[in-house]
Amino acid sequence: MKIAFVSHPGYAVLPPAGSVEICTHEVARRLAERHAVTVYGSSAPGREDATDAGIRYRFIRHGADAKLGRVFRPLHRLRPADKGFFASPLNSLLYWLRVASDIRREGYDVVHVANLTQALPVIRRLNPDIRLVLHMHCEWLIQLDRRLVARRLRHADAILGVSRHITEPIRERFPDLADRCHTVSNGVEIGPEPAPREADGTVTLLHVGRISPEKGHHVLFDALNQVLPDHPQVRLVLVGEESVIPIEWAVGISSDPVIRDLERFYGSSYLEQIKDRMSKALAERTQFVGRIDHSETARHYAAADLFVFPSYFESMGIPPVEAMAAGLPVISSPVGGANESVVEGETGLFVERGDVDGLAAAIVALVDDPARRAALGAAGRARAAKHFSWDGVTAEFEHVLETAARAPRAPSRHVATPVSET
Structure with missing residues (x-):
C-alpha cells in the first residue's frame, strides 16, 4: 500500500x-x-x-x-x-x-x-x-x-x-x-526487563505529561503536602513543560461540571499557581525536568518507584502504560481510557479525580509497602507487553x-x- x-x-x-x-x-x-x-x-x-x-x-x-x-x-x-x-x-x-x-x-x-x-x-x-x-x-x-x-x-x-x-x-x-x-x-515500547532499583532510602514518585490543569498537578501537590511530614523519604520528579491546552479545546466544550471547574486555573500561569501550593518540604523534594526528548524519558521511568497520574480526563493516556512497561505501579484517576489500561488492584490503584485525601492515602499505602509496589509493577509490565506493544x-x-x-x-x-x- x-x-x-x-x-x-x-x-x-x-x-x-x-x-x-x-x-x-x-x-x-x-x-x-x-x-x-x-x-x-x-x-x-x-x-x-x-x-x-x-x-x-x-x-x-x-x-x-x-x-x-x-x-x-x-x-x-x-x-x-x-x-x-x-x-x-x-x-x-x-x-x-x-x-x-x-x-x-x-x-x-x-x-x-x-x-x-x-x-x-x-x-x-x-x-x-x-x-x-x-x-x-x-x-x-x-x-x-x-x-x-x-x-x-x-x-x-x-x-x-x-x-x-x-x-x-x-x-x-x-x-x-x-x-x-x-x-x-x-x-508503548517494551524494553528489556527493568533492573532492580537500588535501595537508597528514598521513594521516587514520577509524573510524565504536560503541566496543564486537566493533568491534576494541583491535586498531586496538595496530596504530597499531606504525605511529606510523616514520609520525608518521598521525592517527586515531573517530566514535561508547562503547555496548557486552549480552554476551547476541552474545558470550554465539556458538559462535565468537574471539568468545567478547571476554568478557574486559566488566566495566569498554571505552573506558577501550582508552585504557590507547594510546602517548603515539597519544594525541596521536587525536580522539574521540563520537556525532554521522548527517548530520554526512559531513564526517569527506570529511576522511579511509583507513577502518579491524577488526571481529570484522558482519551487513553500513554504515560501510565509507559510506566507499566517499565515495571512501575500506577496510581491514576479512573477516567476515560485509563480504565482500559490500568487494572485496579492488579497493576495499580485508582483514586477519584480531585480527591486529595484519597490520593495521599494511596501514595502512603504504596510508599510503605515495597513488596506490593513490586507485585503491581510486575503485573503492569506483563499487561503492557500483552496488550500495548507497538x-x-x-x-x-x-x-x-x-x-x-x-x-x-x-x-x-x-x-x-x-x-x-x-
Whole structure:
C-alpha cells in the first residue's frame, strides 16, 4: 500500500514532539518496513523534505494560515463553544488545500488524518477515490456540533478511536456509521526487563505529561503536602513543560461540571499557581525536568518507584502504560481510557479525580509497602507487553488500513440529525 499520514499543522513531526506525532511515528516506521509511507507536516524556515526510518517526510507551508487565523478567530468568539474556530473549515484551510493537492499528485491508497475533521472534505474533494481514515485521540466527535461533525464523517471510510471510551460514544451518536468505527489503542515500547532499583532510602514518585490543569498537578501537590511530614523519604520528579491546552479545546466544550471547574486555573500561569501550593518540604523534594526528548524519558521511568497520574480526563493516556512497561505501579484517576489500561488492584490503584485525601492515602499505602509496589509493577509490565506493544498496535492498525484499501469506496451516507439539533 501507499499510505499518507497527515499531521496537525504547527506540530513537530521530525523528531516527533507531541503524543499524536509520537504515535504516528511509531506506527509509520513499522509500516514502512512493508509499505510506502509518507508523513505530511508543517514546514519551518529552511526545512526540506527528508527520509528518516524509512518514512518520507513532506513539509507543507503553514505560515499564511496563522495570518488568516488572526483575522477569522475573533469572529468565532460569538459562536457557540461547539462551533469554535479550532473546528472551523477556515482553521488551517490553506494547509489542508496544499496537502490535498499533493496527495492527488502522489496517488496514495489510504490517507490517515488525526482529530481534525475539517481536513476530510477538503482532501475528499480533490481525491474522490482515496480511502480516508480518521483517527480520534480526543472526544471532539461527541463534543462538537452534531450537524457539523456528521457532514464531515460521511467522507471517512474508517473512524478509529484510541480507546473504547472514545469509540463507543461515536457509535452511539452516529449509529449509521457504527460499522466504520474501530478501536486501536496507542502503544508503548517494551524494553528489556527493568533492573532492580537500588535501595537508597528514598521513594521516587514520577509524573510524565504536560503541566496543564486537566493533568491534576494541583491535586498531586496538595496530596504530597499531606504525605511529606510523616514520609520525608518521598521525592517527586515531573517530566514535561508547562503547555496548557486552549480552554476551547476541552474545558470550554465539556458538559462535565468537574471539568468545567478547571476554568478557574486559566488566566495566569498554571505552573506558577501550582508552585504557590507547594510546602517548603515539597519544594525541596521536587525536580522539574521540563520537556525532554521522548527517548530520554526512559531513564526517569527506570529511576522511579511509583507513577502518579491524577488526571481529570484522558482519551487513553500513554504515560501510565509507559510506566507499566517499565515495571512501575500506577496510581491514576479512573477516567476515560485509563480504565482500559490500568487494572485496579492488579497493576495499580485508582483514586477519584480531585480527591486529595484519597490520593495521599494511596501514595502512603504504596510508599510503605515495597513488596506490593513490586507485585503491581510486575503485573503492569506483563499487561503492557500483552496488550500495548507497538508491534501489536501496528498490526491492528495495518489490518484497518488494508481493509479500507480493499473495500469499495464507502458511500457518503446521510447521517440523520434530530430536528431539535441545530
